[in-house]
Amino acid sequence: MDHAGTKRLIAYREGTLPEAEREALQEHLSLCPRCTGLLRDLRDFEAAAAGAVETGPEPLRQEAWESLVRRLPRETKTPPAVRPVPTLPARRQPVASWVYAVAAALLLAAVGFSIWSAVMVRQERRRLADLEQRLEERESALAEVQRALAESERQLQAALGRIQGLQKDQPDTLPDTRETELEARIAELTADLEKLRRTPRTPGGPDRITAGPRQIDLSVAPRFALRGQEPGGGVLRGGGAVNPVRQADRVTLAVDLSDHPVHAEYRFELMDENGKVLWAGRRPGKSLLGDAGTTLSVSGLAPGSYRLRIEGLGPDRTELLGEYLLEVQTPK
Amino acid sequence: MSRQGEPIEPVIQRLRDGTGREESFRTLFDRFYWPLFRFFERRGFPPEECQDLIQETFIRVYRGIEAFRGESRWEHWLFRIAANTAIKALRHRAAVKRAGQEVPLEEEDEGGLQAMAAGESARGTAEPLRQLLGKERTDLLIVAIEGLPAQMRRCVRLRVLQDLDYDEIAEILQLAPSTVKVQLFKARKRLQMELGSSFADFDL
Numbered sequence: 001m002d003h004a005g006t007k008r009l010i011a012y013r014e015g016t017l018p019e020a021e022r023e024a025l026q027e028h029l030s031l032c033p034r035c036t037g038l039l040r041d042l043r044d045f046e047a048a049a050a051g052a053v054e055t056g057p058e059p060l061r062q063e064a065w066e067s068l069v070r071r072l073p074r075e076t077k078t079p080p081a082v083r084p085v086p087t088l089p090a091r092r093q094p095v096a097s098w099v100y101a102v103a104a105a106l107l108l109a110a111v112g113f114s115i116w117s118a119v120m121v122r123q124e125r126r127r128l129a130d131l132e133q134r135l136e137e138r139e140s141a142l143a144e145v146q147r148a149l150a151e152s153e154r155q156l157q158a159a160l161g162r163i164q165g166l167q168k169d170q171p172d173t174l175p176d177t178r179e180t181e182l183e184a185r186i187a188e189l190t191a192d193l194e195k196l197r198r199t200p201r202t203p204g205g206p207d208r209i210t211a212g213p214r215q216i217d218l219s220v221a222p223r224f225a226l227r228g229q230e231p232g233g234g235v236l237r238g239g240g241a242v243n244p245v246r247q248a249d250r251v252t253l254a255v256d257l258s259d260h261p262v263h264a265e266y267r268f269e270l271m272d273e274n275g276k277v278l279w280a281g282r283r284p285g286k287s288l289l290g291d292a293g294t295t296l297s298v299s300g301l302a303p304g305s306y307r308l309r310i311e312g313l314g315p316d317r318t319e320l321l322g323e324y325l326l327e328v329q330t331p332k
Numbered sequence: 333m334s335r336q337g338e339p340i341e342p343v344i345q346r347l348r349d350g351t352g353r354e355e356s357f358r359t360l361f362d363r364f365y366w367p368l369f370r371f372f373e374r375r376g377f378p379p380e381e382c383q384d385l386i387q388e389t390f391i392r393v394y395r396g397i398e399a400f401r402g403e404s405r406w407e408h409w410l411f412r413i414a415a416n417t418a419i420k421a422l423r424h425r426a427a428v429k430r431a432g433q434e435v436p437l438e439e440e441d442e443g444g445l446q447a448m449a450a451g452e453s454a455r456g457t458a459e460p461l462r463q464l465l466g467k468e469r470t471d472l473l474i475v476a477i478e479g480l481p482a483q484m485r486r487c488v489r490l491r492v493l494q495d496l497d498y499d500e501i502a503e504i505l506q507l508a509p510s511t512v513k514v515q516l517f518k519a520r521k522r523l524q525m526e527l528g529s530s531f532a533d534f535d536l
Contacts (some may be wrong), residue, residue: 006415006416010412013408014404019496023482026505027486029505030485040500042408045411048371053367054370068387071391074392093512
């Protein structure tokens with residue numbers, strides 16, 4: 001007997017195999033560790049699906065979900081089309097005069113409804129315009145608060161810098177009055193900062209900006225581009241083999257490997273400007289559903305220069321496929 | 333996220349008829365991510381490859397959910413997709429190793445498991461036993477096992493050739509553990525009688 005096949009093993013578990021087939025399968029199972037192994041995997045999967053499963057780190061699942069959403073082909077994202085319900089052919093019947101009366105009444109009702117709808121639509125549009133205007137006002141007010149917050153922070157940093165400078169240069173000779181003055185200024189600025197942070201939200205309109213880490217700017221420039229994939233030099237901001245995605249305090253690089261020689265495995269290395277490897281990872285060769293690329297997600301990168309190396313690994317050789325310069329900076 | 337134990341059928345129904353499709357899909361993903369991860373892990377894939385295979389499994393689910401009509405259990409349908417995904421990955425890996433070239437991926441499932449292993453037989457799986465008992469005694473034992481009644485023979489093979497315990501044998505053959513125990517007890521008596529003094533210490 002050939003190996004059982006998942007379909008037959010499932011039917012066996014569900015008890016839907018005919019007796020003769022069941023006997024033959026049991027005979028095969030008694031001889032074939034491979035098929036008993038798969039049957040035990042099926043049993044374990046049932047138990048895991050029912051909740052008896054050892055879970056792992058949550059970020060792993062979240063990462064897989066985000067990657068999956070990116071990989072879902074666009075055309076499958078739309079919901080399935082609703083199948084049209086077949087209509088029965090209309091039967092011709094003699095038309096009575098009362099039917100005309102009812103039709104006229106319906107027509108009048110329809111005209112009335114249209115006029116009412118038009119008025120309602122106009123009102124709704126006006127309301128929408130008002131809401132949009134309020135939203136804009138709210139956004140500009142928030143931007144103003146943020147600017148003020150940034151300015152206070154800058155002043156605070158400057159004051160701290162001055163104190164540190166003074167302490168470094170003349171640690172023992174700093175006059176008490178100057179120190180007191182600076183400390184008072186710091187307290188003042190800190191209070192301002194706290195006040196700004198606690199600024200109540202303007203009523204109306206959704207809260208569009210939440211407190212959180214700063215955005216970072218990222219640019220990627222090829223040093224050695226993936227073969228045949230990069231436009232001629234210059235700084236890439238999307239559209240090349242390595243597409244940077246800006247997120248709050250997090251760099252995500254979508255690497256497109258779709259047009260490159262096949263390798264058994266790929267190695268990715270992220271280095272700082274001194275060549276120290278900060279992060280390294282591997283992924284297997286081309287995916288089975290065509291290669292939609294791979295995604296590297298690195299958080300907590302400080303502003304500075306980094307290098308991303310991409311290598312193809314074969315059984316007996318390693319090929320440098322691409323090397324990219326990453327410039328991470330906080331926006332001015 | 334759907335709670336564990338909550339019926340999955342309504343979620344699948346919503347995914348099938350397109351109402352709250354993305355949300356239902358996320359619910360399924362969350363609920364079956366770790367079961368799939370453990371399955372691929374047990375099949376010998378490293379963690380990063382497990383991630384890829386889970387994604388491929390769910391892409392197939394998303395594309396093929398229309399074909400699931402509830403005739404079999406949902407987790408069995410999902411398991412079949414996952415097993416096929418694993419087979420494809422193993423074939424692909426083997427092909428890359430062989431020739432550095434892509435392989436056609438059409439044929440699946442029924443013949444699929446054959447790609448995972450060469451054919452097995454009592455003689456093929458008896459190699460560890462042969463090392464333990466010696467060639468002559470092993471061959472004698474195998475011939476004697478083949479002469480046992482069907483159910484007894486299967487129990488003995490799973491015990492001797494696959495080294496499984498009573499509970500596992502019972503689960504695989506869909507028998508009560510007490511039945512397996514009785515079958516193996518009887519088998520030992522018969523084999524000792526048939527094979528004589530050289531198997532006096534033979535145990536099952």
